[in-house]
Amino acid sequence: MQESTETFRVYESAHRDGGVTFASVPADPTSDDPGAYELTAVALDGHAAAGVDALEPGNVVSASLSWQTEPPTVTALEVVRETRFWFAREVTGLFEAATETWATAKRRGEGVNSRVTRNTDGEENGALYAFAEQPGGRDLFAEFRSGERPLDPLLARVDAGDRDGGPRDVFVLDPVDERCVVVYVALNRDGMLASTVRDTYDVE
Structure with a gap:
């Protein structure tokens, strides 16, 4: 899988200053099962999409991730809810x-x-x-x-x-x-x- 598109909630990275982590938003967002919210650390730079640096913790985004690097970079980004x-x-x-x-x-x-x-x-x-x-x-x-x-x-x-x-x-x-x-x-x-x-x- 070279690229994937999904809806995510944005969180601060727990391990890298200035970094963000994407948490997948499941089909049923009322689920209390932490396993339904897969966490993905996003690269600090090298994104094809604009606006990654401006993301705020809590934003809900539709994002495409390129898995050609580790951690992945963002190739397309849209904020769908400004929390x-x-x-x-x-x-x-x-x-x-x-x-x-x-x-x-x-x-x-x-x-x-x-x-x-x-x-x-x-x-x-x-x-x-x-x-x-x-x-x-x-x-x-x-x-x-x-x-x-x-x-x-x-x-x-x-x-x-x-x-x-x-x-x-x-x-x-x-x-x-x-x-x-x-x-x-x-x-x-x-x-x-x-x-x-x-x-x-x-x-x-």
């Missing part, structure tokens, strides 16, 4: 909705809890998830960042109720005082919610 992932470690002053969601998960003895958030007009503006720390020393935050633990099942559930939504921001926060990882999907990346979270926390 942006943001990450922050050692977060302090976690917002109230997140602490309440996590407290409910602890009280129920559940590994994850979720809720829909709304703006002051009562309109839905986000989907919030709080995940318990994982057993065995697993770093769930790092797994989300690298794509080892895909974020697509969470986003697919949000998309199912908002198919015509525009670009989103997705925030993954690792708080200091709560033993959890928070994933917050802001439905409108240009809206007040996304702007507030970006300004409040040192995301990157």
